Amino acid sequence: MIDLLAGFVVELRNAGIPVSLTENLDAMEAIQHIPIEDRDAFKYALGATMVKNNSHWRAFETVFEVYFSLRGPEYKLVDGDESELDAMWREMQEQQQGQGEGKGAGGGGMEALTPEEMMNLLMKALMKGDQGMMRALAKQSVQRFAGMEPGRPVGGTYYLYRTLRNLDLEGMLEKLMEASRQEVGGELTPLEERLEKDEYDSRIDQFKKEIEAEIRRRLVADRGAEAMAKTLRKPLPEDVEFMHASRDEMQNLKKSLYPLTRKLAARLARKRRHGRKGPLDFRNTVRHSLSYGGVPADPKFKYPRPAKPELMVIADISGSVAAFARFTLMLVYAIQGQFSKVRSFVFIDGLDEVTEYFKGVEDISEAIHRVNTEADVVWVDGHSDYGHAFEVFWDKYGKDVGPKTTVLLLGDARNNYHASQAWVVKNISQKARHVYWLNPEPRSYWNTGDSIVGDYGTHTDGVYECRNLRQLEAFVEKLA
Amino acid sequence: MREGLRAENYLADEGIAGVVFLADRLGKPVLVEGPAGTGKTQLAKSVAEMLGARLIRLQCYEGLDESKALYEWNYKKQLLRIQADKSSDSWSDVHDDIFSDEFLLTRPLLEAITADDPVVLLIDEVDRVEVETEALLLEILSEYQVSIPELGTITAKQIPLVFLTSNNTRELSEALKRRCLFLHVDYPELEREKQIVMTRVPDVTENMADQIARIVRSLRQLDLKKAPSVSETIDWARTLVLLGVQNIDAQQAKETLHVLLKYQTDIAKAAKELSAEAKK
Numbered sequence: 001m002i003d004l005l006a007g008f009v010v011e012l013r014n015a016g017i018p019v020s021l022t023e024n025l026d027a028m029e030a031i032q033h034i035p036i037e038d039r040d041a042f043k044y045a046l047g048a049t050m051v052k053n054n055s056h057w058r059a060f061e062t063v064f065e066v067y068f069s070l071r072g073p074e075y076k077l078v079d080g081d082e083s084e085l086d087a088m089w090r091e092m093q094e095q096q097q098g099q100g101e102g103k104g105a106g107g108g109g110m111e112a113l114t115p116e117e118m119m120n121l122l123m124k125a126l127m128k129g130d131q132g133m134m135r136a137l138a139k140q141s142v143q144r145f146a147g148m149e150p151g152r153p154v155g156g157t158y159y160l161y162r163t164l165r166n167l168d169l170e171g172m173l174e175k176l177m178e179a180s181r182q183e184v185g186g187e188l189t190p191l192e193e194r195l196e197k198d199e200y201d202s203r204i205d206q207f208k209k210e211i212e213a214e215i216r217r218r219l220v221a222d223r224g225a226e227a228m229a230k231t232l233r234k235p236l237p238e239d240v241e242f243m244h245a246s247r248d249e250m251q252n253l254k255k256s257l258y259p260l261t262r263k264l265a266a267r268l269a270r271k272r273r274h275g276r277k278g279p280l281d282f283r284n285t286v287r288h289s290l291s292y293g294g295v296p297a298d299p300k301f302k303y304p305r306p307a308k309p310e311l312m313v314i315a316d317i318s319g320s321v322a323a324f325a326r327f328t329l330m331l332v333y334a335i336q337g338q339f340s341k342v343r344s345f346v347f348i349d350g351l352d353e354v355t356e357y358f359k360g361v362e363d364i365s366e367a368i369h370r371v372n373t374e375a376d377v378v379w380v381d382g383h384s385d386y387g388h389a390f391e392v393f394w395d396k397y398g399k400d401v402g403p404k405t406t407v408l409l410l411g412d413a414r415n416n417y418h419a420s421q422a423w424v425v426k427n428i429s430q431k432a433r434h435v436y437w438l439n440p441e442p443r444s445y446w447n448t449g450d451s452i453v454g455d456y457g458t459h460t461d462g463v464y465e466c467r468n469l470r471q472l473e474a475f476v477e478k479l480a
Numbered sequence: 481m482r483e484g485l486r487a488e489n490y491l492a493d494e495g496i497a498g499v500v501f502l503a504d505r506l507g508k509p510v511l512v513e514g515p516a517g518t519g520k521t522q523l524a525k526s527v528a529e530m531l532g533a534r535l536i537r538l539q540c541y542e543g544l545d546e547s548k549a550l551y552e553w554n555y556k557k558q559l560l561r562i563q564a565d566k567s568s569d570s571w572s573d574v575h576d577d578i579f580s581d582e583f584l585l586t587r588p589l590l591e592a593i594t595a596d597d598p599v600v601l602l603i604d605e606v607d608r609v610e611v612e613t614e615a616l617l618l619e620i621l622s623e624y625q626v627s628i629p630e631l632g633t634i635t636a637k638q639i640p641l642v643f644l645t646s647n648n649t650r651e652l653s654e655a656l657k658r659r660c661l662f663l664h665v666d667y668p669e670l671e672r673e674k675q676i677v678m679t680r681v682p683d684v685t686e687n688m689a690d691q692i693a694r695i696v697r698s699l700r701q702l703d704l705k706k707a708p709s710v711s712e713t714i715d716w717a718r719t720l721v722l723l724g725v726q727n728i729d730a731q732q733a734k735e736t737l738h739v740l741l742k743y744q745t746d747i748a749k750a751a752k753e754l755s756a757e758a759k760k
């Protein structure tokens with residue numbers, strides 16, 4: 001057990017979850033109070049002692065599944081619980097007998113089912129939300145469809161895909177909905193449709209999770225926990241690269257953005273309120289001292305109020321860097337109170353001002369949606385042309401750049417070998433207070449291929465690598 | 481544990497019950513974090529009731545300091561004492577006297593530490609205090625003792641069960657988190673939310689509770705500025721019961737959405753979604 005736990009902690013750390021020594025010890029102590037066969041209690045004990053950040057929970061769960069998937073009675077591999085399966089199957093058979101559908105009868109277990117019988121069984125399990133049956137069917141589906149072979153070096157997603165392709169769960173959803181309609185005699189109101197669909201969606205989702213879990217268990221049994229953990233290792237949301245996020249990761253990123261902006265805003269507001277004590281304001285102190293009979297009992301300080309900067313954001317929103325631009329804009333607008341004014345411009349090969357989209361909206365993501373759909377950013381062919389976009393900016397808005405302006409340029413500076421027009425950045429930088437460039441690409445890619453970030457960068461106060469939320473947050477905090 | 485909490489009308493899931501159980505066994509504080517209105521404060525209250533312990537609550541706010549959290553000398557009373565005895569006693573007698581228990585104003589933290597009876601200490605919304613106050617809390621939760629210069633060190637007679645709640649408006653210090661068991665409380669699953677509605681709104685039918693929980697779940701899947709919390713679900717259930725609704729249709733849902741959602745844009749969005757034909 002101790003060994004297993006030690007390996008588990010190493011893997012948590014590998015996954016980026018910081019586990020301190022005390023926490024490790026706490027975990028050891030905690031599990032002494034837990035009956036070892038209670039897998040869920042075991043999980044929560046480890047979680048509560050070692051994971052102190054909710055956005056790390058998913059990563060924790062994955063590692064946990066890998067390390068402890070072969071423990072606990074109901075989680076054994078198929079060989080071990082044949083009997084449980086059989087019992088369930090027999091029960092179903094008996095129920096079906098009346099309808100005379102028992103082709104695979106004779107107590108041969110689930111293996112003997114025809115595909116149609118199995119789909120019928122699945123439909124019934126989903127209709128009733130029968131957890132045990134769903135789990136049994138998930139196991140059976142993997143057994144039949146995944147085509148898993150020991151030692152074969154393919155990942156879990158491949159097996160998942162093969163299994164799901166054979167199950168046609170989309171079609172199943174339709175059938176379930178149809179059955180619900182039949183039940184009430186034909187029609188559901190739109191509201192009922194929605195609620196019914198939500199319910200089946202969630203059950204099907206659960207069924208998919210059972211399938212994933214089954215595949216994982218088999219892979220762990222085949223390859224061992226360490227090897228499996230390694231292949232499953234995924235970056236934490238704050239470390240996911242904007243440019244390579246999968247849809248799922250994007251979803252998680254979005255989720256962690258909101259609490260992050262709230263925290264950032266609170267932190268900045270606090271910073272503004274405190275820690276801004278300037279030198280003693282002598283005159284003011286004396287003036288107040290009069291009410292204390294001349295004793296300077298209530299010293300007054302000068303509060304230096306540095307003028308809030310005016311921010312101009314100029315962002316490339318072409319395909320590869322769109323997500324990065326979106327997150328940066330969201331972050332900037334979430335803390336717009338820190339600036340006297342925020343204006344934003346987006347471009348691909350043409351450039352458009354989108355400041356208006358953000359005016360008076362409660363929901364920043366709505367504004368972003370408009371930016372992506374309505375802004376007029378294509379000039380010739382919709383391939384990034386920084387040079388032309390910058391020229392347009394300079395012609396139209398160059399006059400608005402002033403000594404209080406901070407300009408943020410966002411993009412990978414992959415210019416498709418167009419002219420750079422770097423003189424625009426130089427001119428901007430002569431007029432503005434600060435100019436920064438944020439690049440979502442890893443530093444080692446800069447100035448390779450058609451990236452010319454160096455040409456622009458020399459005229460700025462700095463080029464910053466912002467590959468992930470962590471780096472972006474750090475930059476924005478410094479900026480405000 | 482779950483059963484015990486249920487008896488106090490608190491519906492815990494396995495995670496919540498498990499962590500509370502451990503906190504009790506290990507004598508460690510629990511940091512409960514999650515969106516507003518998901519039952520974090522209520523959890524501490526219900527645990528206290530379940531254990532038959534006295535609840536001592538420290539409500540945090542920005543600017544909370546030692547004198548409000550821990551203890552303070554009762555200056556007024558001290559001054560009166562000094563005035564009254566001007567002639568008779570020597571200064572050192574007076575000094576000893578005015579810095580005694582009688583003149584000490586005990587605040588929640590000290591009260592929890594000095595209690596003889598079983599107590600549950602709730603430090604509510606800890607994310608609202610400044611970093612310095614957080615350090616003070618950490619010190620007390622690590623040592624369970626307080627040193628008062630004029631009185632000496634007071635050590636806890638028992639280690640109370642401690643809950644800290646946070647709405648996560650700022651990151652708490654690593655040290656504090658390390659000290660605590662961590663519990664994230666999120667919006668409940670369908671079945672649990674239904675049970676919560678049924679325990680908290682006595683006149684609601686099971687059928688109604690089920691519909692309410694389903695509609696709320698559906699709304700939480702929308703991209704809203706502020707998703708409905710459990711307390712809003714409960715408010716909504718009460719409203720519907722008052723209106724005598726037996727079966728919620730789209731129209732009734734729309735007309736009462738303002739109980740559930742706080743932002744105009746959210747209400748508009750939800751109203752649109754609830755009556756829209758289901759997407760294929």
Ligand SMILES: Nc1ncnc2c1ncn2[C@@H]1O[C@H](COP(=O)(O)OP(=O)(O)O)[C@@H](O)[C@H]1O
Pocket residue numbers: 489490491492515516517518519520521522523645676680710711714
């Ligand atoms: N699990 C639960 N069981 C019973 N009631 C709950 C539960 N969760 C929330 N509630 C109810 O929801 C309301 C809000 O809870 P509260 O503890 O104030 O939320 P928080 O402190 O998380 O903001 C309370 O009225 C509480 O009774």
Ligand SMILES: [Mg+2]
Pocket residue numbers: 517520521522604645
């Ligand atoms: Mg609360």
